[in-house]
Amino acid sequence: MQAPPEAKPRWERRKDARPQELLAAALGQFVERGFAATRLEDVARRAGVSKGTLYLYFENKEELFKAVVREHIVHAIGAAEQTVAEFEGHSGELLRAILMRWWDQIGATELAGITKLMMAEANNFPDLAQFYNVEVIERGNRLISSVLVRGIARGDFRPHDTDVMTSVLTAPVLMLMMWTHSFLPCDMSAVDPQAYMEAFIGMALNGLLPPDAPAA
């Protein structure tokens, strides 16, 4: 009776939207400051909630970080796995799609900051490192690897050591991510990431084709 029904409540039920907002805020803060230097208070303020609210959704800072990684990176890997499982064409085409999506969805976004952050701080947070290795690195490598195996099996690629080749293929992408997200003003403006990715993938695919295949 006192308050009209449409009176703005002190806080708003967001229900399922809430966690997403918290994760978005956390991502931004982690990328800007790194893991250790990120203050939960800033994450909360950025999400427009109170510090305590974070703890309703995430056990602690590490779990919040893991959730960010799961939400954005692990999820993307899952989608890529799906693509691989369903794909029916030439493995070279598939590999190109996977690598380009990696760049577009992660490398070219603020998510690349997570990669940088992990390289920098993993030493100080062994639990996080363990988690990231299992959930991201190993799983990601497995994904690339599986495409290579598929390619060899189908005769799309010439036979090779797929584990080594996985490293060879991931390294440039990781490096480009570090590069574009580092403060270091090493005039990378000279290089267009998109062009770099195109060149790199073209070269790689060419090198993977069987000896008798026509150049891609």
Place this chain on the structure above:
Amino acid sequence: MQAPPEAKPRWERRKDARPQELLAAALGQFVERGFAATRLEDVARRAGVSKGTLYLYFENKEELFKAVVREHIVHAIGAAEQTVAEFEGHSGELLRAILMRWWDQIGATELAGITKLMMAEANNFPDLAQFYNVEVIERGNRLISSVLVRGIARGDFRPHDTDVMTSVLTAPVLMLMMWTHSFLPCDMSAVDPQAYMEAFIGMALNGLLPPDAPAA
């Protein structure tokens, strides 16, 4: 009987050796933990002194870090500048020497951890970033650049945009440093850094020669 004559004194005076020991301890700690996460107490313990002793030699944490950088990295750049100034042979040979020394004296040592650290934490410590940019990055780039200019002037290299080329030349080395000093177990064991450097430099030099020169 009570006190053995060689009872160790409460502390030992080290005089001139001290600063070096402190810097060595600090370097180790910074590389292992990063700047923010390094506790001065750990640096002190590692050097076998008390916390207060650090402050006899360095004004504060930032100055300690700067001293580490000056002692090891800036100093090395200075030596390289000397080499460039005195060198009399072909610029390709000089460039090779400079790049290999960079790798051998910094990239392949724990000093590469400083580079990694700066990429990771510069955002959080603007003063440090400023210092590092002026003392290391700009000065280092100027050094490489000067070799290229020299090469063009002498006809050792074909004409090119030396600033862009400086980026092109530094990028792979920086990346290799990041790579080999990152926790990320991206099976880089497959690649021998030395071989990588050789290959990279060989390629670069070839590309820099004037059109009519015999392949290196």
Place this chain on the structure above:
Amino acid sequence: MQAPPEAKPRWERRKDARPQELLAAALGQFVERGFAATRLEDVARRAGVSKGTLYLYFENKEELFKAVVREHIVHAIGAAEQTVAEFEGHSGELLRAILMRWWDQIGATELAGITKLMMAEANNFPDLAQFYNVEVIERGNRLISSVLVRGIARGDFRPHDTDVMTSVLTAPVLMLMMWTHSFLPCDMSAVDPQAYMEAFIGMALNGLLPPDAPAA
């Protein structure tokens, strides 16, 4: 049986009362120990809270001190200004009221310790000195001065240099404050501050009257 139901909680929420309690504790500690020698931990303990709590309400030690001064002294000056603005009677009466209130509300209370503290430590804390000069000394002097100007304008006082007279009027009060709050056991017990104030004001007012006025 194990835990009595009325077990006291780890901490108690005080909400709006808190700042006042903290300021009271801080005032007590500052007056007892001085600014530099006051440890925030003691202030906290005195207020029955933890060290960290202080920082929820005050940015740092200096801000805490300023808040104490504002809360008690600046506030009192404001009230006095109000009185002056609204007063309608003889300026001598007004001056007497202002000076007596100064003594009663500040000089005779522990707040006099703040005055003593500022005299002692201003040299070591330039920011504090600056603040105190602007917020207390200049403003207080302006207040007295305005009463004198009003008195001259209304013909209540004979013409005189109001700035000099302001000094003449404030000096004895400040001195009495120092005196009664100093440890120095210079048998001031012989003098009753109240009587001293009365005598001083009586004399001052007499001296300020216009030549032809009947002695007060």
Place this chain on the structure above:
Amino acid sequence: MQAPPEAKPRWERRKDARPQELLAAALGQFVERGFAATRLEDVARRAGVSKGTLYLYFENKEELFKAVVREHIVHAIGAAEQTVAEFEGHSGELLRAILMRWWDQIGATELAGITKLMMAEANNFPDLAQFYNVEVIERGNRLISSVLVRGIARGDFRPHDTDVMTSVLTAPVLMLMMWTHSFLPCDMSAVDPQAYMEAFIGMALNGLLPPDAPAA
């Protein structure tokens, strides 16, 4: 043989001069900063010696301070006692001499800073307070008192409570010292200390004369 005899030695034997230099440096520093805020390192630097040297002459900071007080203030009291003991004229003349000397030798010099310092910090250093009370305040009061007693005994002064009168006589001098050495910019420039002292002493002596004496 190696070093010519007149080679400047690493340090110079000053023998008895040393302590005086240290005390002078300490006095300056104590007056500028206060007791707690004075760093022994600054005292040492000011005296041109090392920190350790201070401890050869003074057990610790408190003893150093006591020595300063003894050297300058207690010593002056002793000289004044001597004067009183030997004086043969009218007690009014003697009292005037004693008070003026107090002002000239202490009040008008940086030594007045010691008085200010004691008022401000005695609470925090009970041992110092105790020392100062016994050696300076009580002894100083006894000195004044003795002059009053002598005056009454000789019929130079009318009978009165000499302890109370001692307070009455010392208060204005102490206040003037505080005043002139405080940062508080309470335009005391309007008052010339010398004139103030003259006026005060004149008034006091007049009040002390026996009823039938001719005005001084």
Place this chain on the structure above:
DNA sequence: AATGAATGAGGTTTCATTCAT
């Protein structure tokens, strides 16, 4: 579900004092 006041361990820095040289 949400808040935000409260906590307290942990980090950097200062400085009186000690002691090997």
Place this chain on the structure above:
DNA sequence: AATGAATGAAACCTCATTCAT
């Protein structure tokens, strides 16, 4: 007699986490 390197006990301040409301 003199030095000055070394110590270590505080002091200020931060922030992840808890919990009464």
